[in-house]
Amino acid sequence: MIDNPRFDLVAARHGQRLVLILLVVGLALLVLTGWVVATPATTTVTQEVGEEHIETSVSTSATVVQDGLWENGTTLESSPVYTYNDTPELTITAETTLTDSGEPLDEATVTHELAVVYEAERNGEVFWSDRDVVRNETAVVEDGHASTAATVDVRTIRERTTELEQTLDGVGDVSVSIDIERAYETPSNSGMESDATPLTLTGNAYWLEGSHEIVDTNPETAPVEVQESTNTAGVGLLALLAVLSLTGATLVAARSNVDVSDAKRRMHERRYDEWISRGSIPMWIGEHHLELETLEDVVDVAIDTNERVVHDTQRDLFAAVNGDVVYYYSDRGGWGETAWPTVEINHDESAVSETTGQQHPQAPSAHGTTETPEKRAESNPEATETVDVPESEERGEGDEEDTTTEITKTDLPDPDDDDAWEQI
16 A cells, blocks of 8 residues: 555545546546457558469461371471471461469450561661561450461562572671560550561571560559557557556545545655654643644744754654744644543543532643643642542432542653553
């Protein structure tokens, strides 16, 4: 439990309001913590959800026109070499395959253009070219496939190449190639690509060098909400604040019944602890006793007079002595009221009044405090105060003589003797 008089003072003054506020804050933080855990944040990101794949390949075929190396009518497909005499015509096929995330894509258009390209170059740079288009066709896409085929007479191509070589003899080198140009359009993408395959011509044979393909890949993206991981640090902080709020409400509720004046006095005691010493303050000290309103006033007097404040725990009295003047403060009242501990004697007061026929008034002292009979006895030792206490309220005519209990000043113990007063 917190032992802080300032905290006790705040709790005593505003306890109910603070408890309500802390409870509301604590419960709100608990609800917020649960909401954060149950509903993590999401972020919208662009994520690849598919892929369009467009691939075009070039293949060749030729039909044998005479018996010889092959039987007449034989079709040679993708042969590494063809002869002029046996296969004078070459069929070139461009085939395009379209898929969307692995599935055939039919909602598309594909255009193929096949051409024979003649080029003349010198020192690696082309200075002349001619493009002879053989076929240009928008192919029908079925089950993700579209193809276009064109047949060329290789003997005609060789004749023209020979003419160009004779014309450019000593000027440059002549080359010939089969150029495939492909254009496509899908619901989400479009493009055009081309590729040239060299056609090698010799005295008796010809062939296309290498295997050529045109590949185009288009990733498909879409906005996707991604759930973020829970912020552990944030959740921990909210939970900690909730626990602190509820704990604070418990502490304030436990200390809200503290007496305000007592909390103030303890706060002043702790604040001015360096000016306060514990000790015993006798009744007879000083000629003038000035009661101040607060402990702080007594400390101010001690500071001004360069004295110390003495705290008499037996009398619950704080006093600063300056010459014959005593400046004091006590929760129990005036100087005389703190002289004796509270004692209850179990005698009937009405019987005492009837027997003695008088009361013992308390005369005010010259210092402004109430003077008790014991005080007067202390100042005048010869005087003795007596109190006759009857053993019963009434006596009959036939009863024996009265028996009374007489208490004198000399019968009372020393004011500083706690054990004696506890026995009484």
